[in-house]
Amino acid sequence: MKKITILILTVFSINIYSQEIETENWITDLNFLKTELPKKHKNLFFKITKNEFENGIEKIIKQLDKDTDIETSMKLHQLIAKIGDSHTSLSTSHITQKRKVFPVDFMWFKEGLFISGTTKDNYEILDKKILSINGNKINTILDSLKTLNVAENTALIKTNSSRLLESNVILKYFGFSKQNDSIYNLELSDIKGNISHYKLMEVENDINFKKNKTFLKINAEKPFYRNGSGKNFKEEYFPNEKIYFIQYNKCVSRETIEKYGDKETAYKYPSFNEFEEKVLKTLETSEIDKLIFDMRFNGGGSSYLAENLIDKIAANNKLNKKGKLFVVVGNDTFSSAIFNTIYFKDKTNAIIIGEETSGKPNHYGYVKSFTLPYSEIKVRYSSEFWKLTEDNDVSIVPDVKIENSYNDYKNGIDPVFEYVKKN
Incomplete structure (x- = not known):
């Protein structure tokens, strides 16, 4: 199997009002993009036609005299999204003049989209499900946000939309908030369905804002999969249950950076x-009935990194059995983590559990990049196509679907761990 280098979903932030790039410079950049991207991409026109792409560029050029830099950037994001390759994207964060922000973080549960973080003086909106913003139903807003990224599957839409929704600039671009307004009228619901309304103000995006944030609290210690989920990888043995839990959050390590970075x-x-040495020692010395290999937060990296460990797990005759070995995937499972999931499916008897992945089994990847000369927008593009299965599925659908519920999270329960423990 070929190896794939690091790829992480691009999350961009946008600023309204700025118009600093000259029209002629934008024209140079857009024509450069029109010429270079088709030459560099493995197969740029597998979904969009060459005429559609070139006409899209020309349409943006015709609007340059009346559009701001940010509006041009947004339209460019929408055009790139139409290409249909989730590994081909733009980085426009340098265009942002960070001023005020919409002070909320969001988290998806099976019941809907909830507010998981905000400033301390807005603490009462924590734990609430978002229903509408300024009278616009959340599904209507999400439909617009989908145009900024490739909408290959439900998981990818969820992953991208929850991040984009946190940008006041994007809300303004789509007309869900007026340009000069700094107050947002929120319609909210608690878990019991009680409706409330709240006025939320934009805040300065400075160090005080970051210090002043508060997050959704849970009633017990965070479940293992959330406690330290920012680490690249971690493990824990649960002696009472005789379960060994390996969490693989990033296909990135000292070894991959030395090789590729x-x-x-x-x-x-x-x-x-x-x-890996620690894991193998635990597998050898501990009494283990079940092994969980968790990749629900893994957005990519170098796929080769975990293959030797997977081979060793596959060779473990005690654990490589149905009902003994479980691989966890989720909405954030993408890129090289897809490689590793397929590798598990091919090499072991693992049961795949969790939620659908945002990454497709067969996909364009092996990302390279170039930079537009004047706007300095970084363009990431796919230079290879990876065919991992004979099917053309838009996602990896787990053998057993286990969604994360609001109540489970609040009570510090990992439904995946509970399923493995009981089955």
């Missing part, structure tokens, strides 16, 4: 070789 910064990353 900036060698001088490699020391800052954890060593997967050391982690």
Whole structure:
């Protein structure tokens, strides 16, 4: 199997009002993009036609005299999304002049989209499900946000929309808030269905804002999969249940950075070789009835990194059985984590559990990039196509679907762990 280098979903932030790039410079950049992207991409026109792409560029050029830089950038994002390749994207964060922000974080549960973070003086909106913003139903807003990213599957839509919804600039671009308004009228619901309304103000995006944030609280210690989920990888043995839980959050390590990245910064990353050695020792010395390999937060990296460990797990005759080995995927499982999931399916008897993945089994990837000369927008594009299965599924659908509910999260329960423990 070929190896795939790091790829992480691009999340961009946008600023309204700025218009600093000259029209002629935009024209140069857009024509450069029109010429170079088709030459560099593995197969740019597998979904959109060449005429549609070129006409899209020309349409943006015709609006340059009346559009701001941010409006041009947004239209460009929408055009790139039409290409249909979730690994081809733009980085426009440098265009942002960070001023005020919409002070909310969102989290998806099976019951809907909830507010998971905000400023301390708005604490009462925490735990609430968002129904509408300024009279616009949340589904209507999400339909607009879908145009900014490739909407290959439900998981990818969820992953991208919850991030984009946090941008006041994007809400203004689509007309869900007026340009000069700094107050948002929210319609909210608690878990019991009680409706409430709240006026939320924009805040300055500065160090005080970051210090002043508060997040959804849970009634018990965070479940293992959430506690330290920002780590690249971690493990824990639960002796009472005889369950070994391995969480693989990023296909990135000291070894991959030394091979593909900036060698001088490699020391800052954890060593997967050391982690693997610890895992194999635990597998050898501990009494383990069931093994959970969790990739529900894994957005990509280098697929080769975990393959040796997967091979060792596959060779473990005690654990490589139905009902003994479980691989967890979710809405954030993408890119190289898809490779590893397919590798598990091919090499082991693992049961795949969790939620549908945002990554497709067969997809364009092996990302390279170039930069537009004047706007300095970084363009990431796919240089290879990966065919991992004979089917053309838009997602990996788990053998057993287990969604994360609001009440489970609040009570510190991991439904995946509970399922494995009981079955």
